[in-house]
Amino acid sequence: MKRLKIAIQKSGRLQEGSLKMLQECGIRVDNGRDQLRAQASNFPVDFLYLRNSDIPQYVEDGVADIGIIGENVLIEKQKKLDKILPLGFSKCRLSIAVPKNTDYPSVQFLQGKKIATSYPNSLQQFLDQEGIKAEIHVISGSVEIAPNIGLADAICDLVSSGSTLFKNGLEEKDLILQSEAWMVARPNLSPTLQAIFDKIVFRLKSVLAAKNNKYLLMNAPNESLKRIIEVLPGIKSPTIMPLAQEGWSSIHTVINEDKFWDIIEELKAQGAQGMLVIPIQKMII
Ligand code: PRT
Numbered sequence: 001m002k003r004l005k006i007a008i009q010k011s012g013r014l015q016e017g018s019l020k021m022l023q024e025c026g027i028r029v030d031n032g033r034d035q036l037r038a039q040a041s042n043f044p045v046d047f048l049y050l051r052n053s054d055i056p057q058y059v060e061d062g063v064a065d066i067g068i069i070g071e072n073v074l075i076e077k078q079k080k081l082d083k084i085l086p087l088g089f090s091k092c093r094l095s096i097a098v099p100k101n102t103d104y105p106s107v108q109f110l111q112g113k114k115i116a117t118s119y120p121n122s123l124q125q126f127l128d129q130e131g132i133k134a135e136i137h138v139i140s141g142s143v144e145i146a147p148n149i150g151l152a153d154a155i156c157d158l159v160s161s162g163s164t165l166f167k168n169g170l171e172e173k174d175l176i177l178q179s180e181a182w183m184v185a186r187p188n189l190s191p192t193l194q195a196i197f198d199k200i201v202f203r204l205k206s207v208l209a210a211k212n213n214k215y216l217l218m219n220a221p222n223e224s225l226k227r228i229i230e231v232l233p234g235i236k237s238p239t240i241m242p243l244a245q246e247g248w249s250s251i252h253t254v255i256n257e258d259k260f261w262d263i264i265e266e267l268k269a270q271g272a273q274g275m276l277v278i279p280i281q282k283m284i285i
Contacts (some may be wrong), residue, residue: 003044004196007064010036010049016121016180018068019142025203044196056081059186065193066186066200072158074177082188089212090159093123096174099147103127104173110134110154116146116268117156119176126156126176144168209283212257217276222247224271231266233259254280 008018015042027043038047046065055067056079066084072094074081096115098104107130116137117123127134132168137152144164146152156176159165165172183204188242189197220228225240231236238253255263264275 001044002190002192002196003039003046003116004066004193004200005046005048007048007055007067007069009052009068012052014052014068014070014090017087017181021068021087021089021204021207022200025200027200041106045200053077056184056233059184061170062186065189066185066197067184069184070107070179071182072119072122072177074182074184075177075179078121081184082187083161084183084185086200087183087204087207088208090181092158092181094156094176094180095172096154096156096176097144097159097165097170098154100171101171102171104171107132107174109173113153114151115154115156116143116152116276118143119156122176123140123156126174143151144170154183162179206282206284209285210280212282213254213279213283214257214260215252215280216255217250217252217278218267218272219243219248219250219274220270220272224251225249225251226272228267228272231263233263254283 006022009015012036014136022029027045028039029038029047038049038051041044048058050058050064053073055064055069056074056077058064059067059081060079068087070090070092071086072092074083086260095190096107096110098109102109108285110127110132112134114135114137115123116139118140120136123136137146139146143155143157146169147170148168155170159172162172170234183201185197200273229238232251232253233255238251240247241250241252243250267275
């Protein structure tokens, strides 16, 4: 039987999130991380453990059929892959940073300057858009030390918490792009492989929807029901059941993480009581 080959990072920031997400989709990996290849025991999928930076090439060449990679790498490598789904982890941004207290009135500061980066294509594209001519120094690691050793006036690097910049006396100035982990695929999978992939995408969507939503139960006096229903988004409309106590109802619904606190405050103001918020494991829409 044909098996879908999925490339995931061998070790690094993306690996744990990638494996966890696939496990949440019910795909079991029996043998391990220190191998180059492993088989799922309960699903027609083989795992290829590769470097994140190599995954776009392997997927484009058909060595792997699909992959989980950082969007920044996908943009940098400029490969012809289908972007299927953002996965919500390994979030970061590619930014320009300069030594603290540098007089940097605008991006025009970079005109004629030296910039160190591991992302020359993304940086060049940004400079072209801004009409800036600068010298790009490509270095593969520890970009943040470049200004301190006199190698560059600025850097272009990934930032997540900002502590690396802070520790190296640098300040973030311009945002080039934002990134997170993405599921990618090579175009034109065979019908058999596409059918396997469709199942994975369906499961991933259910897992992601569950992460972004919470199940909410509350009690409310019947006279507040109309106003409370107006506040609630829900999948269709909330479930409302009478309580044993006369004049009161129990309301069940699903609310989105992004609007969570605003909605809770509004519901309290409308007379809702005894609210219970429960995580959702999977959400099939
Ligand atoms: O070796 P391989 O090719 O497999 O991996 P990689 O060199 O791409 O390295 P890895 O594992 O470090 O990063 C994998 C992916 O994680 C990146 O391509 C990004 O998509 C994503 N990611 C998310 C990050 C960060 N956050 C991140 N903070 N990648 C790198 N960093 C580095 C950054 O380069 C800088 O040195 O962390 C430092 C900054 O972090 P803060 O928190 O101090 O701001």
